[in-house]
Amino acid sequence: MTAPAIELQGVACTFVDKHNPAQRYTAVSQVDLTVGAGEFVSVVGPTGCGKSTLLNVAAGLLEPSEGSVRIFGEALQGLNRRAGYMFQAESLMPWRTALANVMAGLQFRGVAESDARAQAGDWLRRVGLGAFGDRYPHQMSGGMRKRASLAQTLVLDPDIILMDEPFSALDIQTRQLMENEVLALWQGKKKAVLFITHDLDEAIAMSDRVVVLSAGPASRPIGEFTIDIERPRDVAEVKTTPRFLELHAAIWDELRGEVLKGYQQQLQKA
Numbered sequence: 001m002t003a004p005a006i007e008l009q010g011v012a013c014t015f016v017d018k019h020n021p022a023q024r025y026t027a028v029s030q031v032d033l034t035v036g037a038g039e040f041v042s043v044v045g046p047t048g049c050g051k052s053t054l055l056n057v058a059a060g061l062l063e064p065s066e067g068s069v070r071i072f073g074e075a076l077q078g079l080n081r082r083a084g085y086m087f088q089a090e091s092l093m094p095w096r097t098a099l100a101n102v103m104a105g106l107q108f109r110g111v112a113e114s115d116a117r118a119q120a121g122d123w124l125r126r127v128g129l130g131a132f133g134d135r136y137p138h139q140m141s142g143g144m145r146k147r148a149s150l151a152q153t154l155v156l157d158p159d160i161i162l163m164d165e166p167f168s169a170l171d172i173q174t175r176q177l178m179e180n181e182v183l184a185l186w187q188g189k190k191k192a193v194l195f196i197t198h199d200l201d202e203a204i205a206m207s208d209r210v211v212v213l214s215a216g217p218a219s220r221p222i223g224e225f226t227i228d229i230e231r232p233r234d235v236a237e238v239k240t241t242p243r244f245l246e247l248h249a250a251i252w253d254e255l256r257g258e259v260l261k262g263y264q265q266q267l268q269k270a
């Protein structure tokens with residue numbers, strides 16, 4: 001049997017309070033989470049519960065205070081070099097064109113310039129930006145910049161893709177286009193995806209499995225749902241199917257109480 005692409009076991013992350021170093025805050029605790037090779041898993045949960053923390057642990061950007069992280073069966077040490085990331089924030093370098101941005105990762109890896117240029121051009125075409133390689137980020141729309149970021153991530157051919165609310169800044173139509181494009185690309189290559197989102201509709205429409213986190217502190221998975229909706233999917237169409245609505249109701253039932261708790265905590269903090 002192939003080892004899971006990502007396997008978190010008994011993970012806890014405790015932070016020191018910035019304002020009061022004597023205080024500790026345990027964001028997540030007792031987290032077991034796996035993503036199989038080629039599997040698309042979304043994590044949903046109330047605001048501030050620790051979704052990004054878990055993604056950072058899987059990326060090797062944050063060492064957990066407890067527990068273990070295995071990547072394709074091997075203990076993760078330092079950065080996860082089998083993973084590519086796509087975060088909410090802009091990842092493009094403003095002083096580079098779209099093509100130069102997509103080429104950059106390959107060049108850092110020592111790929112010859114002509115080869116890097118050809119591969120980057122190929123990925124720009126695949127994300128619909130073939131004619132825009134010479135544009136700078138400020139000359140592109142938000143959707144185009146996201147496409148370029150996607151090409152920038154996928155050109156490195158990672159076995160694992162980590163996505164933290166990558167489309168949350170986009171308008172709904174552009175967002176649906178991007179979601180469908182990601183699904184089509186994923187369907188072709190079947191990478192393992194760990195996808196963080198606030199949006200339950202998006203999580204269900206995209207994923208093979210949705211994991212629900214409890215409200216913090218010491219947030220942990222409290223529910224796991226297999227999304228048995230056939231593929232290929234169109235994210236807009238799938239939302240009108242009876243099975244989608246059934247799954248949505250079941251997951252929301254689990255999530256609602258936690259969202260309310262998370263909201264109360266935010267109010268108390270404010």
Ligand SMILES: Nc1ncnc2c1ncn2[C@@H]1O[C@H](COP(=O)(O)OP(=O)(O)OP(=O)(O)O)[C@@H](O)[C@H]1O
Pocket residue numbers: 015016017018025027045046047048049050051052053054198216
């Ligand atoms: N480096 C850090 N130092 C201190 N506290 C941190 C640190 N990183 C995260 N936290 C705290 O851990 C908790 C979880 O944060 P995280 O960003 O993982 O949540 P999230 O679920 O991704 O949030 P959101 O839904 O708002 O994006 C929050 O209370 C946050 O303030």
